[in-house]
Amino acid sequence: MLKINTKNLFSKKYSKNEERKARHKGKTKRIRTVLFIAFAIPLMLIITLGTSAYQITSKAMVSKYEESTDSTMATMTLYLNSVFDNVKSRMAELVINENLNEYYNRYGKEFTLQSRDYYNSARDNFIALKSSLVYISDYSVFGEIGEAITSHDKTLPKSLYEDFKDKDEAKVFTESGNRKAWIGRHPYLDSITVSSDDRYAFSYVVKLQKNNGFIVIDIDKNFMEEVLNTMTFGNNSIKALVTGDGRIIAVQEKHHEDGKIDSKSWEPNNDFSTAIQSTLDAKEIGSTSITYQGEKWLLEYSPIGSTGIMLYSLIPSDVIMKDVNQVRNLTVIVIIFGLIIVGVIGIKLSSDISNELLTTCNSLTTVSQGDLRVEFKTKRKDEFHMLNISMNDMISNIRNLISGMKMFTDRVKNSAEGVVEVTSQVHNTMNNVSKSVDGILEGVIIQAGDTEQCANKMSDLSNSLNAIYENSQQMNETADKTLQTISTGQIMVEELNNKTQDTVSVTENLISEIMQVQKKTDNIREIIQYINNIADNTNLLSLNASIEAARAGEYGRGFAVVAEEIRKLADQSKQFSNQISIIIEDIGNVIKKTVTSAEKTGEHMLVQVSSLEDTNKVFNSINDQVSSLVGSLKLMQGSMTEMILSKENILDDICNTSSVSEESAAVSQESGDMIKKQLMSIALLTDEADRLKVEVKKLEESMCHFVIE
Structure with a gap:
């Protein structure tokens, strides 16, 4: 039996939505916060990257700077070493110079032309040395004998050697036995030459070949x-x-x-x-x-x-x-500007998205409450614009679906009302048929009784025939009674024939009306197929809506609830249509059985009509015979023997008529039972049609919850 309960179909869902909203109230995270956190994470990574890059860059730049400094220092060291090696090599040449050694070892003891030549030659060598080496500021050569050779304007005393070797600046030679050394200062020599250490940076001091003198070469301080x-x-x-x-x-x-x-x-x-x-x-x-x-x-x-x-x-x-700090400052500035730009963009973007989603959620809340007149609007040209277009299309499709469902409920309602009306008509007709069949049954019973009475009368007639010889007056009376009985039988047979004809007509009308019910049933099947198509399309639409809601993420859940409710409504509609199909199938089976029974009833009725016609003929024959008997009463005596012989035939015919009457009674009883069964089936069909009408009304009330205009 079809059972549909759509009471509070949407109110329960809405109450659940309200409970869910109340349960999650205060727990919803704003997308602005989520986006800010999402932007903060890469910013922290950028800061970490900047810090790491600064540290790595600083180490690399310091390392490169140190390498560059080391390279510069190494280059300068090589250059200075070449300078000092050049000085040392030139001094080594002068130390072994023959003129210098001859003068300070032998000819310098006294002033002669030869000693003057050695002196001048040695002096010229030092003059050439200074002129060729720009980094030599001064030179001084002095020994135990001979005059000193110097670039200073001051003439050096002859005792300079003895005085110098006892001074601090000569200890590097006297204490260690070195023959050459680089010294920073020679204050005693400066005091003799009336000079200062600002003229030289350091000096290269070499002993003469026989350690009997010193050569002091000053390296120019300005040059250094x-x-x-x-x-x-x-x-x-x-x-x-x-x-x-x-x-x-x-x-x-x-x-x-x-x-x-x-x-x-x-x-x-x-x-x-x-x-x-x-x-x-x-x-x-x-x-x-x-x-x-x-x-x-x-x-x-x-x-x-x-x-x-x-x-x-x-x-x-x-x-x-400095460069590292510039990198650091640039990194800090870029990070700060990045923070500001990302912050502004993040706040603007999150605000726009949050506002759009809140607007969409509010619209979806309105939709979830049943108002399908909502239109999703946005000024954005991105995915939100596409989402709004999709939701507007979906709402439009839902409005069309709801409108189609309302039209469908109207058609189902009208069909249900038509079914109720047709079943009522069929029920009334079947009641009339049942009453007619009951009347026929009563007539057949009466006919059976009359036939039995006729048989009894014929038995009496036989007795009368046997006694006719004794009392013709009694035969006349019996003949009169027989005529009356035959007249009564003819009238009863005629009435039974008329009622049988009515039964046949009612049966044909019943079959015609049942065929109309079957056509209505076929129409209902087409409507049910239309319902199934709508339910399938609704399921597809709800699936698309669920996909769109899933794309919307957290804020598409409200719309997903609506899509789920629509899908459930489509499933329920399909279930209802399937149940209605089962009921219609049952009704069709019952109608087929009813048609078959009605056709059988019609066939029996035709047989009954034929039997009644035969009975009427028999009664007419009896009437003719009895009339002939009454008319020819005087002749009856002569043919009494023949009548006695035909008595048995008449009794057989009457028995046959009684059998036919009994069969007609049985057929009438069976027809009555079948008609009662059909009445019960039609009553069930009427009840189911009433239930369908009630459920359609409930469905219509549920659909009225949606506002589409």
């Missing part, structure tokens, strides 16, 4: 400072040459705002001496980080050959980190 200036390490960087005896020649580099770079002599202090103390004995080039005057500095050092002189460069960390 210019050489140091060729090394550019940055503002405030210090470049210095330190001799083994502690003489420091240093310059400090200065960078001006106009882009000019200059250097000037720099007087070292105790902090500098302390800072380089640990590197004075270094045997190879190197670098270290030191703290000088409270700041970090890079100290580069390199020994210059075997001279004992060290080349130093002292570079502030600020200079080294």
Whole structure:
């Protein structure tokens, strides 16, 4: 039996939605927060990348700077070493010079022309030496004998050798036995030559071949400072040459705002001496980080050959980190601007998306409440525009679907009302048929009784015939009674024939009306097929809606609920149509059985009509015979014997008539039972049609929840 319950179909769902909203109230994350966090993560990665890049860059740049400084220091060391080697090689040539040795070993004891020639020749060699080597500022040659050779304007005393070898600057020779050495200062010689150590940076001192004199070659201080200036390490960087005896020649580099770079002599202090103390004995080039005057500095050092002189460069960390700091500052500025830009873009984007989604959610909430007049609007030209177009198309399709469903419910309602009306008509007709069949049954029963009575009468007639010989008067009376009985039988048979004809007509009408019901049933099947097509299209539409809702993500869940409800409604409609199909199929089967029974009833009725006609003929024959008997009563005596013989035939005919009457009664009883069954089936069909009408009304009330206009 079809059972459909659509009561509160949507109200329950809406109450569930309200409960769900209340349960999640206060727990919903704003997309602005999510997007901000999403933007913050790459920003943190960018900051981490910038920090890591700065650290790696700083290390690389410091390393490259140190490598560049080391390269510059190495190049300068090679250059200075070549300079000093050139001085040493030239001095080695002069030390073994014949004129020089002859003069200071033998001819210098007294003044002669020959000694003057050796002296002049030796002096010319030194003059040529100074003119060829621009980095030599002065020279002095003095021995135990002979006059001193010097580039100074002051004439040196003859006792200079004896006085010099006892001074501090000569101890490097007298105490260690060295024949040559680089010294930073020779104050005693400066006092004799009335000169100052500002003229030279350091001096190369060599003993004469027989250790009876010294050659002192001063290296020009200005030249050394210019050489140091060729090394550019940055503002405030210090470049210095330190001799083994502690003489420091240093310059400090200065960078001006106009882009000019200059250097000037720099007087070292105790902090500098302390800072380089640990590197004075270094045997190879190197670098270290030191703290000088409270700041970090890079100290580069390199020994210059075997001279004992060290080349130093002292570079502030600020200079080294200048480019690194520029990278750091640029990175910080880019990150700050990135943060600002990303923040503004993120806030703007998240606000726009949040507003669009909130608007869409509000519209979807209105749709979920049944109002399908909502139109999704947006000013955006991106995916939201496409989403709104898709949702508008979907809402339009849903409106069309709901409109079609309403039209369908109207048609089903009209069909149900038509079915109710037809079944009522059929029910009334079947009631009339049942009453007619009951009347026929009563007539047949009466006919059977009359036939039996006729048989009894014929038996009496036989007795009368047997007694006719004795009492003809009694035969006349019996004949009169027989005529009356035959008249009554004829009337009853005629009435039974008429009722049978009515039964046949009613049966034909019943079959015709049942065929109309079958046509209506076929129409209902077409409507059910239309319902199934609508349900299938609704399922496809709800599937597309679910896909669109899934694309919308979190904010498409409300629309997914609507799509799910539509899908359930389509499934229920399909279930209802399937149940109706089953009912219609049952009705069709019942109708087929009814048609078959009605056709059988018609056939029996035709047989009954034929039997009644035969009975009527028999009664007519009896009437004729009895009339003839009454008319020829006088002749009856003569043919009495023949009548007695035909008595048995008449009794057989009457028995046959009684049998036919009994069969007609049985057929009428069977027809009555079948008609009652048909009445029960039609009553069931009427009940189902009434239920369908009620359920359609409920469906119509549920559909009225949606507003489409």
